[in-house]
Amino acid sequence: MTSTISIILIVFLALSCFALIILLLGKRSKAQMALREKKADHTAREVGDFYNKQTNNFLKVYGEVIQAFRTTDVTKLLDYQIETIGFEKGQRVLDAGCGVCGPARYFAKHADVHVEAITISEDQVEKARNYITEEGLEGKVNVTHGDYHQLEEYYESDSFDVVYFLESFGHATNHEQVINSAWGMLKPGGKLYIKDLFIKEAAVPSLADDIQREVKNINDAYHYNIADLYEVLKFIRKKGYILSNVKTIDLPLEDFENLTISNDFQDLTGINKIENLQEYVFPVDFFEITCIKPWNALEFGNSRYFLQNLYYMQVHNRKQEEL
Numbered sequence: 001m002t003s004t005i006s007i008i009l010i011v012f013l014a015l016s017c018f019a020l021i022i023l024l025l026g027k028r029s030k031a032q033m034a035l036r037e038k039k040a041d042h043t044a045r046e047v048g049d050f051y052n053k054q055t056n057n058f059l060k061v062y063g064e065v066i067q068a069f070r071t072t073d074v075t076k077l078l079d080y081q082i083e084t085i086g087f088e089k090g091q092r093v094l095d096a097g098c099g100v101c102g103p104a105r106y107f108a109k110h111a112d113v114h115v116e117a118i119t120i121s122e123d124q125v126e127k128a129r130n131y132i133t134e135e136g137l138e139g140k141v142n143v144t145h146g147d148y149h150q151l152e153e154y155y156e157s158d159s160f161d162v163v164y165f166l167e168s169f170g171h172a173t174n175h176e177q178v179i180n181s182a183w184g185m186l187k188p189g190g191k192l193y194i195k196d197l198f199i200k201e202a203a204v205p206s207l208a209d210d211i212q213r214e215v216k217n218i219n220d221a222y223h224y225n226i227a228d229l230y231e232v233l234k235f236i237r238k239k240g241y242i243l244s245n246v247k248t249i250d251l252p253l254e255d256f257e258n259l260t261i262s263n264d265f266q267d268l269t270g271i272n273k274i275e276n277l278q279e280y281v282f283p284v285d286f287f288e289i290t291c292i293k294p295w296n297a298l299e300f301g302n303s304r305y306f307l308q309n310l311y312y313m314q315v316h317n318r319k320q321e322e323l
């Protein structure tokens with residue numbers, strides 16, 4: 001009798017533990033899901049105001065290239081970007097979220113491209129124009145005040161070889177709209193390049209809440225809307241881009257800045273200051289994504305990415321004899 005009761009008790013306890021684990025796992029994955037479904041808490045106008053207020057501080061700490069994932073000598077980062085984006089001499093390219101045109105001016109000088117640049121901050125436009133004049137780059141770099149969610153309001157469609165986002169995409173209030181807007185700007189065969197931070201995948205379920213908390217802190221502090229990589233890839237594929245590359249940014253460790261620059265900025269401004277580094281969970285990964293707008297014509301799209309281009313032609317009802 002006693003042993004039967006013991007067995008029942010053991011089975012009951014085991015089942016309770018199992019139920020508790022399932023409950024906790026469910027809670028963790030809900031945290032990750034909630035992060036994925038989260039929409040921006042800010043407007044593009046608020047991002048503009050943030051940069052109007054903070055650009056002088058960014059200039060003091062970051063200099064003219066406002067990117068956190070960088071090399072100690074920032075020209076090495078920009079040289080890497082010339083290489084990885086694959087600029088070709090004479091191309092017309094669009095810098096979406098250009099800051100004070102630090103990268104745009106460097107690319108114009110060192111890769112010999114013509115850059116149209118856009119930022120939501122009026123202060124950055126003014127500063128960028130001064131730099132452009134000082135460096136004699138009028139005609140090579142042109143900066144516009146505007147919102148990259150609606151690039152069609154500022155530029156002619158199908159007119160760019162490359163549209164790139166350097167740590168600017170994640171400010172978007174609507175990532176899909178931005179990807180679609182960039183599509184409209186690209187010539188057939190043109191390239192979209194995004195370098196940014198993306199929500200980290202929790203390696204163990206117990207980290208999901210910490211990641212969610214720190215992502216929210218960054219989003220609130222910088223008017224960011226850190227993207228979910230899988231969701232962005234879905235938007236890219238849905239639109240019909242040829243996804244040519246997704247990778248971790250390949251900066252050699254000896255050149256890497258180690259992100260202490262973000263701490264310097266936080267010390268200067270008090271923004272999102274991390275008090276306890278010991279317990280801090282780093283909530284993001286940095287990736288670069290490259291994709292291509294298909295040609296929608298076999299005479300161009302036949303040599304590379306044949307299948308994706310063909311699929312795109314079918315979706316767009318190209319005539320049977322062309323396929």
Ligand SMILES: C[S@@+](CC[C@H](N)C(=O)[O-])C[C@H]1O[C@@H](n2cnc3c(N)ncnc32)[C@H](O)[C@@H]1O
Nearest residue numbers: 044065066097098099119120147148166168171
């Ligand atoms: C972190 S800074 C990066 C600046 C620049 N890419 C660089 O590497 O120096 C983010 C930039 O994105 C711009 N930005 C954010 N949201 C934008 C929007 N909706 N339209 C245009 N620019 C935007 C900001 O004004 C700012 O210039």
